[in-house]
Amino acid sequence: MADQDDYSDIPKExxxxxxxxxxxxxxxxxxxxxxxxxxxxxxxxxxxxxILENQFQEDEATEGGSTKGSQSKQKDPGNVARGLKxxxxxxxxxxxxxxNAKQKLREMQ
Numbered sequence: 001m002a003d004q005d006d007y008s009d010i011p012k013e014x015x016x017x018x019x020x021x022x023x024x025x026x027x028x029x030x031x032x033x034x035x036x037x038x039x040x041x042x043x044x045x046x047x048x049x050x051i052l053e054n055q056f057q058e059d060e061a062t063e064g065g066s067t068k069g070s071q072s073k074q075k076d077p078g079n080v081a082r083g084l085k086x087x088x089x090x091x092x093x094x095x096x097x098x099x100n101a102k103q104k105l106r107e108m109q
Contacts, residue, residue, distance in 0.1 A: 028056050081108060 031048035034040050084101040087093045093101075 024056070028052065077108065081105060084108075 031052050034048040035045055035052075084105050087101045088098050
């Protein structure tokens with residue numbers, strides 16, 4: 001009878017090359033931390049600034065995203081409409097905000 005592990009699609013261990021890959025998001029976080037650390041030299045801060053501007057700006061342009069966590073795709077119009085309608089029904093929303101929501105709903109249609 002075959003061993004149970006022979007039927008699994010899950011690799012038994014992580015390939016060795018995966019141990020040495022750097023996660024680009026973690027690299028960017030490290031450079032941002034360098035910029036905010038008062039104990040780091042001006043040269044090191046300039047180096048981190050250069051890397052963030054050059055390497056990560058190119059990555060953002062090709063991916064269409066941002067390292068700051070902003071949305072990389074358009075908002076769902078259905079969700080936007082539901083949020084605007086909810087603000088119309090919410091008693092805690094000002095009359096001015098309700099008028100703005102009505103106007104945005106009209107523009108969406």
